[in-house]
Amino acid sequence: MRRCLIQMSFYVIALCGFSISAVAEDILFTEIEKHADLGWTVSYQSKEPIKAVVFANSPDDSRLKRWLPISSEFSVNYINGKEIATRKDGKPFSLVRFQLTPSYIHLPKSYAPFSPFSDGGMLVHSGRFFACPNICSGSENIWAMAIKAPVDDTIIVGSQTYLKKTSWWDKNDGQKFYIGKQRLNYNEDYISIVDAKLTKTVGRQLDTILPRMMSFLEATYGVIENKPMLFASFGETSDGSFGRQGGVLPNQVFMHWYGAATYHEQNPAATLWFFAHEAAHMYQKMAGQAVTPVDNWLHEGHAEMMAKKIMLSLVPQYQHFVEAKVAQAKGNCLGIMKSSSLPEQVEAGNYQALYDCGLYIYSSIEIAYPKKHGTESLWVALMAQARNGGQLDSNELLSLAQEKYSLSKKDTDDFRRLIGIN
Numbered sequence: 001m002r003r004c005l006i007q008m009s010f011y012v013i014a015l016c017g018f019s020i021s022a023v024a025e026d027i028l029f030t031e032i033e034k035h036a037d038l039g040w041t042v043s044y045q046s047k048e049p050i051k052a053v054v055f056a057n058s059p060d061d062s063r064l065k066r067w068l069p070i071s072s073e074f075s076v077n078y079i080n081g082k083e084i085a086t087r088k089d090g091k092p093f094s095l096v097r098f099q100l101t102p103s104y105i106h107l108p109k110s111y112a113p114f115s116p117f118s119d120g121g122m123l124v125h126s127g128r129f130f131a132c133p134n135i136c137s138g139s140e141n142i143w144a145m146a147i148k149a150p151v152d153d154t155i156i157v158g159s160q161t162y163l164k165k166t167s168w169w170d171k172n173d174g175q176k177f178y179i180g181k182q183r184l185n186y187n188e189d190y191i192s193i194v195d196a197k198l199t200k201t202v203g204r205q206l207d208t209i210l211p212r213m214m215s216f217l218e219a220t221y222g223v224i225e226n227k228p229m230l231f232a233s234f235g236e237t238s239d240g241s242f243g244r245q246g247g248v249l250p251n252q253v254f255m256h257w258y259g260a261a262t263y264h265e266q267n268p269a270a271t272l273w274f275f276a277h278e279a280a281h282m283y284q285k286m287a288g289q290a291v292t293p294v295d296n297w298l299h300e301g302h303a304e305m306m307a308k309k310i311m312l313s314l315v316p317q318y319q320h321f322v323e324a325k326v327a328q329a330k331g332n333c334l335g336i337m338k339s340s341s342l343p344e345q346v347e348a349g350n351y352q353a354l355y356d357c358g359l360y361i362y363s364s365i366e367i368a369y370p371k372k373h374g375t376e377s378l379w380v381a382l383m384a385q386a387r388n389g390g391q392l393d394s395n396e397l398l399s400l401a402q403e404k405y406s407l408s409k410k411d412t413d414d415f416r417r418l419i420g421i422n
């Protein structure tokens with residue numbers, strides 16, 4: 001215990017050196033450690049005694065099973081939609097440590113905390129570790145992170161490589177960092193770490209098509225300032241489950257595949273659509289976050305719409321796949337418009353509705369707009385408006401579409417009802 005405190009105080013000093021010492025008293029110092037043979041742990045340390053560690057994001061209550069307090073004096077509870085760690089006797093404390101379960105899980109509308117690579121490497125989402133002392137007000141946006149790893153592993157944060165340990169101030173949705181034995185691969189358009197199990201299949205496909213997709217997007221949305229980092233990981237499963245999940249954080253794209261050791265993608269067109277969708281996110285240059293969970297259709301629908309355009313332009317041999325996908329999205333969304341709404345669907349956990357209706361709405365706008373590239377110019381206009389203090393919400397986009405992109409009053413009203421705007 002004492003040794004640990006001394007170690008942590010080193011980080012307190014190191015982190016305060018980043019010049020934000022004024023807030024240091026109100027934040028927790030988070031240290032994630034990959035041990036050589038004892039798995040993964042995380043510890044939270046506070047300068048002042050606290051009553052609770054409250055996690056900033058609780059998409060579900062899975063920490064109750066997957067984060068085990070190392071001391072039996074602590075417990076994690078799920079209260080009013082928040083996961084909270086306290087001492088069982090209610091007394092104040094200044095340090096708590098957890099043993100983590102470092103396997104891939106799907107969290108509702110959140111990125112996976114751990115994406116394992118087949119060689120033992122790991123991509124970790126820092127945002128999963130954001131926590132507040134006693135209470136989260138919702139306005140916290142500065143998190144003190146430190147990592148330690150065995151000496152034979154490499155730590156990669158941003159595009160920087162570290163050995164043994166590093167620390168930084170994190171913010172917003174956090175970022176992915178890597179701990180493992182692979183080196184960064186510098187491509188012309190991006191920096192990547194691709195799982196050895198994927199290099200002959202989707203990894204090769206990615207290297208061929210991703211630069212072309214990026215040039216396509218660059219023509220409209222402009223270059224990305226810094227070379228993005230791409231992580232493609234693969235984890236074997238023993239319960240027969242298989243699939244993939246992708247995501248984007250500022251300057252990072254990550255894709256995880258999971259399944260049997262012999263897993264390979266059955267449908268090349270679906271894989272390309274997946275790449276195109278994630279590539280589109282990289283160029284969205286989001287001016288802030290969607291206001292409500294339902295507003296996520298804005299950027300998911302836009303990414304779907306750009307995937308459609310990219311596929312039709314770069315791999316026209318898959319036109320039938322694209323048309324079927326667009327028709328299915330339209331059918332699904334019209335069904336929702338008839339008897340339900342997006343807020344209802346999101347409430348019921350049907351996030352696919354955001355993608356389907358998003359694609360359908362952008363397609364409708366594109367059809368109504370007499371000029372070319374309606375989706376692209378509408379998106380750029382929405383971001384410019386948001387940067388000038390406008391909201392990044394459904395109402396703004398639909399008003400813009402009606403006023404400047406020829407969307408009919410009937411369609412606009414129907415979409416407003418679908419989204420739950422009166």
Ligand SMILES: [Zn+2]
Pocket residue numbers: 277278281299300303
């Ligand atoms: Zn997406």
